[in-house]
Amino acid sequence: MTPLLDVRSLVKEFPPRRRREPPVRAVDGVDLALVAGEVYGLVGESGSGKTTVARCILGLAQPTAGTIVYDGLDLGAADRPTLRRARRELQLVFQQPAAALDPRMTVSQLVAEPLRTHGLARGAALRDRIERLLAEVGLSAALLSRYPHELSGGQCQRVVIARALSTSPRLLVLDEPTSALDVVVQAQILNLLLELRAQHGLSFLLISHDLGVVGHLSDRIGVMYLGRLVEEGPAADVLRSPKHPYTRALLSSRRGRGSASLDTAPPLRGETPPPWAAPGGCRFHPRCPLRERLGSPPLCEREEPHLDDGGHAAACHFLEAAS
């Protein structure tokens, strides 16, 4: 099946902090394919580059190299009007719901904006559509004249989702959609997202550091570390039998496993280095518990491991030893 979204060898560089240093690679060669109707969960901690990937896909950042093909269309080479049409189908749900809404606009104006921008409705039809969208995300029409600061976090996020839905998108990029929300509100929003996905046949690119959320929604999962994908595969497989030592560490970092789990050694030592200080060879090697167990084989420092396409794959030189 041709993927709905096909990202190949995506690279995004940022200018260095000091002039004579090389540029910083926030994303260093990412391949990501998403099939229509699928939920792909992109997991990673800070500095992994997952948000940068999202921004490149949505056109908020220009890729340094690589291609982004949406529905067969190369977004990098498309002309303005084609790009605009693609924009309608690719929508974004942010992390900070209140910040994603212009504080000086009412809910009504906010939901109308994308519709107006693309000339999708006007006058009475516009009002009608806005009210229907609000109903779909579970908001009462009484909130139309409110400002974002008068809404709760959950309500703000619903407005954000309503806006994203207004242009009848096919792919929703959700960047930490529930991280800023309380647990109960998070559950409500996750339920809403699942419902909308079923009703509209949407595909999601879900980006989060929260394995619980990702595991709950995703069909496939990709794990990123310092700008590269280190593991990818069907969600159930990755969560149950992770292949990469980093994924294992992430899974062992979940809470709710009882008090005794805090008396053991932490799953991972050290911290993620900043993107401009990425280690050579396998980026994960300085912190890798597997490498330590194997007596620090030199291969890890010399060569960057390769991630196979398809199925359940991990970028590690010692996959067999990992079990």
Place this chain on the structure above:
Amino acid sequence: MSVLLEIDDLAVDFVRDGRVATRAVRGVSLELSAGEALGIVGETGCGKTVTGLSILRMLPPTARTRGRIAFNGLELLELPERALRDLRGRRISMVFQAPGTSFNPVFPLGRQLQHVAERHLGLNRRESARLVAERLREVGLPDPERTMRLYPHELSGGMLQRAMIAMALLCRPSLLIADEPTTALDVTLAEQILRLLRSLQRELGFAVFFISHDLDLVGDFCDRVAVLYAGRVIESGPAAELLENARHPYTKALIAALPRHGRPGAALETVSGNVPAGLEEPPGCAFAPRCPIAAAECLTGPPPLTLTGDRAVACYRWDAA
């Protein structure tokens, strides 16, 4: 075990333009024993942070506090400012959410910790430097002598959080208030910090007042947990038992809402609605409008705490289901 901290019917209001704008805490009573870790859990606006801040009287001037807070018999809310300042950082310490903003950017890290040592322990520069180096090593910072000379912006988030813990434990307090200490950190780093806190607590024997929105986290780290809703404690008890066998419908809702308790791809069990806003005075139980088992008696007034052994629930119908 002796009771170290006793909070008795604490109520905190915030005023604006002369009128009460928010009732953040509406009558919280808690007890913390020496060396114990008590988890204070709730969603945004439940009053957990305000409760924590009132212990050290660190609320903004718009706050109006009522009730009693006793620390080792000392009435904290009536203590003169001078005595309170001696207490802060010495016998009761605090660790915050964002390590970056807890340090002054213009002083080297070491100097800032030294200030605390010199102020509270009366040490001179050389003695304080030695003590600080020792404490920094204790929290797992390699090469403390060098680290001390760095400025906060030159340190990573993990190092800063460790340094903040070192600063809090410098004078060996008997109570540490931790306000979402790992929320802003990556999960793998949070794991290190939690284990650090755990081992330090075991070794030094201080009590922890652990404020968090993360029920799982608090369930693992703490000995006892208190759940707050709309400014009141609605359930409390031993951590593991409370999570396994929650009694209050809200606690049950919190637990059920966690993604790991649902089937992947299926809807999560949840309650509708939002946490009540700051000024509403509900006719009965604050949770009643959203409660799956609410009945007429729930509107008669705020439910009193029912005590059974070491567990408490504020619900008229907790044993109905």
Place this chain on the structure above:
Amino acid sequence: MTAVADWTSAVAVAPAAPARRRRAWRRLRRDPIALFAATILALFLLTAAFAPLIAPSADQGRGTAHVASRDLGPSAAHLFGTDHLGRDLVSRVVMGTRPALGSAVAVVLLAVLIGVPLGLAAGYVGGRIDEALSRLTDLFLSFPPLLLAMVIAALLGPSLTHAVFALAISWWPWYARLARSVAQSLRHAPFVDAARVFGVRTPTIIARHVLRNALTPILVQATVDAGTVILAVGSLSFLGLGSQPPLPDWGLMVSDGRTTVLTDWWIATFPGLAIFVVALGFNLLGDALRDVLDPRSGG
């Protein structure tokens, strides 16, 4: 369950907190200084609107001399006295409210209309446009504003219109800088990103999202500036570079009376007082607005 259900429906849509603007308005009304300033300015505004009707002698106000009654001190007939040409000073001051307020508003308006769009564009787009604009504003800002205005006015020839124009040219860089800093801070705001993702075009983003959020600081600055402009216009006219006689310009009147300030003190004092009071009014109002519209105060 109905009682509970009723309560549920009541909380389902929480009552709207009073809009930030309404709360700000209430606070403004309570602030005694703001009320004082607003009252003063309102009085002057009304005076300007109905000047010919309020002035005991509109003709004298406009400039008609009445040499028979020159240099008379304040009396029942002439509350402020008369000037060197025998004109009733009350009428002169009253008629003077028009050029005073008019020029203040004109200067500020022009400065805003020139500076804000340039600043917004530079701040939002950045890059070379920003560099070019920054150099330009630096150039203008390096001159002391009054000096620049004086030079321009001298070059163009003395008249109120030229003075207004000259002052506007000295003033616009401040608004450009203000607008630029707001635009820069909002450039990466999430809601601006959202608009970009929706495909909203850049000029629309600037007009719709950036400008609206910049209005408050601009309004505050404009109000305070109006007071300063009144002083500046007065100064220019005093120096002979602004209004020319017989226009009832307060600065001009002060200039007229300066030689006799010790003997016929009223000729310079009352117009001077008028300048002072109006400038003070604008300043105080601007300050009050800033305090009230500051986002940290309860927004």
